[in-house]
């Protein structure tokens with residue numbers, strides 16, 4: 001018995017982890033799509049530990065390894081290494097009420113969560129994310145029966161330094177902090193740089209009139225097999241926002257001005273928004289990709 005355990009231990013110890021260049025093949029063979037990294041980034045960018053416990057794993061810890069965009073948009077740390085405890089009010093019993101309460105409690109806080117949108121957009125966002133996590137959790141349950149957390153598939157899915165998940169979360173963090181930064185509008189980029197450098201940390205000047213959406217990065221009509229991948233090679237995300245803004249605006253240029261066609265302020269305009277929300281609701285193969293990631297990270 002002891003020998004067998006030892007053999008197993010040695011066996012795992014000397015078994016080589018797959019190298020980053022083997023991973024795309026390993027993930028593709030497991031049915032994971034080309035859109036893995038951007039899809040995962042979109043799905044996790046605003047995850048709270050409470051959401052993880054509710055939708056995926058009830059005993060997940062603060063040391064969960066799921067990178068998220070820092071809600072504090074003026075903090076130096078753009079991306080947090082873990083999904084944090086958000087402080088949901090446990091007196092509420094549904095996830096809808098809990099997340100609605102979070103939006104309302106922070107309604108008048110600046111530099112928090114998102115910029116230039118109104119409270120209805122924020123409510124729509126949290127409910128949209130909860131719907132997405134609900135869909136992913138269905139796929140997660142199936143995957144949990146089939147996938148070995150020690151498999152090469154999981155080694156590749158969790159290698160966020162090399163599989164671009166971390167890069168895409170950084171990409172999203174820039175879009176959230178500096179709406180329109182990847183649009184190619186040099187005036188806007190200069191405005192952000194000036195606001196950051198001259199006024200120190202006075203970010204109020206960064207706010208533009210209400211009208212931005214959160215359609216960033218994930219475009220339901222985008223075909224990741226064919227689309228141009230952003231070039232992260234030249235970007236060192238350890239640098240500060242100020243050091244990176246210009247390079248991000250150039251290297252990650254994608255034409256996204258971050259603006260919604262209409263403000264969410266009437267039933268007529270909701271029509272545009274509800275179609276947008278439906279359009280970005282991903283679909284089964286995306287839920288599978290994200291569920292693979294969540295399962296491998298949490299187990």
Ligand SMILES: *[C@@H]1O[C@H](CO)[C@@H](O)[C@H](O)[C@H]1NC(C)=O
Nearest residue numbers: 106107108109117118119120
């Ligand atoms: C708080 O935010 C709401 C919604 O954006 C706004 O209508 C209201 O004027 C704000 N109140 C204060 C005190 O800033």
Ligand SMILES: *[C@@H]1O[C@H](CO)[C@@H](O)[C@H](O)[C@H]1NC(C)=O
Nearest residue numbers: 185186187188189191208257
């Ligand atoms: C570029 O950004 C500036 C500053 O926000 C804005 O005034 C201008 O209209 C933008 N240009 C275009 C073409 O969107």
Ligand SMILES: *[C@@H]1O[C@H](CO)[C@@H](O)[C@H](O)[C@H]1NC(C)=O
Nearest residue numbers: 234235236239243244246247
């Ligand atoms: C950013 O871009 C400038 C040129 O615009 C270049 O000199 C610099 O090395 C770049 N920095 C990084 C970190 O990529």
